[in-house]
Amino acid sequence: QVQVRESGGGLVQPGDSLKLSCAFSGGIFRSVNMGWFRQVPEKEREYVAVISRNGGMMYSTDVVKGRFTISRDNAKNTVELQMNSLEPEDTAVYYCAAAQRRELTADLRDYTYWGQGTQVTVSS
Numbered sequence: 848q849v850q851v852r853e854s855g856g857g858l859v860q861p862g863d864s865l866k867l868s869c870a871f872s873g874g875i876f877r878s879v880n881m882g883w884f885r886q887v888p889e890k891e892r893e894y895v896a897v898i899s900r901n902g903g904m905m906y907s908t909d910v911v912k913g914r915f916t917i918s919r920d921n922a923k924n925t926v927e928l929q930m931n932s933l934e935p936e937d938t939a940v941y942y943c944a945a946a947q948r949r950e951l952t953a954d955l956r957d958y959t960y961w962g963q964g965t966q967v968t969v970s971s
Contacts, residue, residue: 856965869943885939894953940964
């Protein structure tokens with residue numbers, strides 16, 4: 848049974864950095880695309896960044912470009928989200944997800960396996 852588990856959230860100040868990690872188990876990690884999504888209360892979950900099976904392709908939403916970096920380690924079955932220059936608007940619950948769909952997409956409907964989420968709060 849595939850499981851995805853996030854870690855690394857917390858409370859930081861504006862301008863700080865934070866790294867989120869996601870551990871994948873119960874399946875073949877190199878066969879899934881991975882993504883990070885986030886959600887704030889009363890809003891839809893939105894895509895943050897996605898990465899292909901071999902790590903060769905990465906996409907990120909415009910609002911985090913230049914600040915957030917997604918990466919994966921297929922030897923450790925992990926995917927990370929390095930977040931720099933954090934802003935209060937980045938406050939959200941961040942979710943890690945895995946997609947079996949062959950092509951890399953940012954559509955959360957393509958992601959089958961989801962973690963429970965980790966809270967990131969950016970506040971002074």
